[in-house]
Amino acid sequence: MKKSLSFLVAIALVFSMFTSAAFAADTTKTTEQKYNELVTAGVFNGFPDGQAHLDQTMTRAEAAKIIAILAGYKAGVTSPDAGFTDVVAGNWAKPYIDYAANLGIIQGVGNGIFDFNAQVTIQELAKLAVEALKALKVNVPAGEAVTGTVSDWAKDYVAAAVKAGLIPAQADYTVPASRELLVVASYFAYSALQQPTEIKVESVKAINKKTVVATFNVDVDAATKEDAFKVYTKGNQYALNYVDSVSVSGKTVTATLVDDLNDETTYVLATSGVKAAGLELTSAAATNEFTYAPQAAASIAFKSTTVADGDTVPVLVKDAAGNDISADFEIGDFDVESSDEGVVGTDLKAVNDDDADDAPEYAVVNVKLVDTKLETGNTIITVRETLQQPASIGVVTLENNFTKNDLELNKGETDTIIAQVLDKDGEDVDAPEITFTSQTPKVVSVDAELHTIKGISVGTATILVKAVYNGSTIYKTVTVTVKEAPKLTAIKVTAPASKLVIDSDIPQYVDVTLVDQYGNDYASDGTDSFNYQINKNNIALDENEVAIPQNTESADVNFANTKATASIKLLPGTVKGSATFKVSVNGTYTKSVTVSLVEKGEFAGYVAVASKTDLDINTADDAEADTAKITVYKKDKNGNYYADVTAAAGTLGVVELVEAEGNASGAINTNTTDEVTARAIGTENVVVKVDSAKVATLTFKVKNTTAGEVNKVVQSKSTLTVTTAETDLFTKLFGDATDGKGGAFVAYDQYGTRVVVEEADVAEINSSNKAIVDQDTLDVGKAGSVTLTIDVAGAIYTITVVVKEA
DSSP: OOOOHHHHHHHHHHHHHTTTTTTTTTTTTTTHHHHHHHHHHTOOOTTTTOOOTTTTBBHHHHHHHHHHHHHHHTTTOOOOOHHHHSTTTTTTTHHHHHHHHTTTTTEEEEEEEEOOBBBOBBBHHHHHHHHHHHHHTTOOOOOOOOOOOOOOOGHHHHHHHHHHTHHHHHHHHSBBBBHHHHHHHHHHHHHHTOOSSSOOOOEEEETTEEEEEESSOOOOOTTTOGGGGGEEEOOOTTTEEEEEEEEETTTTTEESSSHHHHHEEEEEEEEEEEOOOOEEOOOSSEEEEEEEOOOOEEEESSSSSSETTOOOOEEEOOOOOBBBBBOOOOOOGGEEESSSSTBTTTOBOOOOOOTTOOEEEEEEEEEEEESSOOOOSSEEEEEEOOOEEEEEEEEEEEEEETTOOOOEETTTOEEEEEEEEEESOOOOOOOOOEEEEESTTTTEEEETTTTTTEEEEEEEEEEEEEEEEETTTEEEEEEEEEEEEOOOOOESOOOEEEEEEEEEEOOOEEEEEEEETTTBBBBOOSEEEEEEEETTTTTTTTTTBBOOBBBBOOOEEOOOOOOOEEEEEEEEEESSSEEEEEEETTTTEEEHHHHHHOOOOEEEEEEEEESSSSSESSSSTTTTTOOEEEEEEEEETOOOOOEEGGGGGGOOEEEEEOOOOOOSSSEOOOOOOSSSEEOSSSEEEEEEETTTTEEEEEEEEEEETTTTTTOEEEEEEEEEEEEESSSSSHHHHOOOTOOOOOHHHHHHHETTTTEEGGGGGGGEEEHHHEEETTTTTTOOOOSEEEEEEEHHHHHHHHEEEEEOOO
16 A cells, blocks of 8 residues: 655654654643644544543554544545454444554554554553554664663663654553543644645735735745746746845745736746745746736825935825735825925925934825825824934954954054944944943953053953944944963974075075964064074075085074064085074074985976965055066976076076966966966966976966955845936945945955945946946946846856836
């Protein structure tokens, strides 16, 4: 007999939720409430007196019925005779017993007898439940040792059932099971049966000419984006009406369209990629038809009686069903009366021109729907300079440590503290009043006027951040860590085993780096110096090609101010062999370096070495781009470099740098035969050739470590609507540099801080129709729809711009 797939899925869902506290997690309903729900669902039969009688015992036949129904039994189903001699035709329990027995869930007591009137013990109920799962090939995990009274044959069943949460722990499992236990176990499985196994769109309707509402069978992921939906005219999937935005509330998704729907026209809503309840609608897009039919207005009111300067006073029109049909009406459909047209005009535009103190202004307004008796009635409309309210305090950082985005100070150090204030949409609030207060002044002091903080003593301090804007106040606490000032505690050296080739001009560099107590590079104040000595004459020359004498200290070499690293340049000497350098800094910190001088072997090819492969647009000298030098060497069969081809002016071969085919980022320029220069953020390959033969391919990555520079862009809209009167499409796309507000694209720097895209950040824009939007100037022309392809922050994006007549 074919097993019930729905039951199998349900049981699998049950086991996916198993915990040691399965019962504790299901305490929102009483056992009697669960019983009543099961009665309503037809799983249990109620008693004539309406009581649950949860304390009564149950028979094997009653248990078989419950199991059969949960396993998928439906009235009228005929199953093969299970062969029990005491379950004859006409017995009320026979259909259920035969069904469950054929699934392999229940068995008789022996000799062909089922014993349907016998009471079921708790341990028998445990075996029944576990065997039911095993029959459906569901793995049942073993449980802990049972502490209550239980027969030997039932110990494993009881342990597994308790572990799974099918029955609660008992003192004695050999006694008859109550109906309460069966209710608890049955409700656990029944609840799993109600879990959805797929996402479905149950209904679609257009509540007005710009709004389509889709109702799903499960709660939809709140992060669902507009590109999960397409609306097009039935019979023509290319006649798209773009979805401008979506909002999600439980099972309901409301899509706002770019263009108006046509009256009495049938459309299709195509849905794909929607996630809900751990499921995803990812197969071929689900399609649902709907027809837009305008509805008569039944009521009119103001959506809000407080508006911002420059906004339109919002009017709410509803139909008889309570749907918002405001989009079906334009300003010409209303008669507007205002007590002060300088505050609220007859076009419902709001104006607050009180620049003195940004005080609110008022007008008494009545709006009547033309050709109806519907009107708002006289209502006081308040117009404020802005309605923006602070909702949260975002990034709090220190100005000098901004690139690290942390809150650390050295003892005695002073820095400026900065806080970002955001509204509910994540937009930066305009010029809020921010104060910082140290709750631990013995560790950190704060200047309330200058917003500077100073590390007083080693430890952590709590700083209270308070932001006030537009009458609202919000708070946030942050922790500032004060550390001991860095000091020199060690050194480290590179190339601890350097190799030089006799008769070559290839140097080796030994870098000596200062290290502080935190393991970081220590910035020298310019007074630190190192010296070195060698234990063998003529094994190496210094950078002036003078032999380094044995066991004689070199002159002190100073570290450049604020630098942590300085170098020793070693040239090949004249004596084959090896020697040891001892490098010391300030006469205190010492490291050893081994230097070998070897003879040149047979020629074995070329090798290309880049001084660095990570380039940075942000250099110490902003006038010069970051550059990497590429050197090509001849090497011998032992892998030793013995001739610099690049520096030989062609006598050893002609070096050529070629940008590899397929590069699209334009990250670097190959200006000379031995240098590449950073050009834009991205990754690019360079082919190195000698006498036209390829010897290497080097990969360069270009980044920008300047705080506040665009590092990543997130597209927040796939469709943008403007009119032919639009004069600043760039701002619509990328936001406003003056107020920090974002557009269809939101940019962040490498530290996750919101930044504004400037024109220089956009590498290229291409338009599918320059008559609608000019790709070079972004001037908006005639009405229509156009696709813009935009190259920004090293990535390519597309956006649909719908242009309407002004």
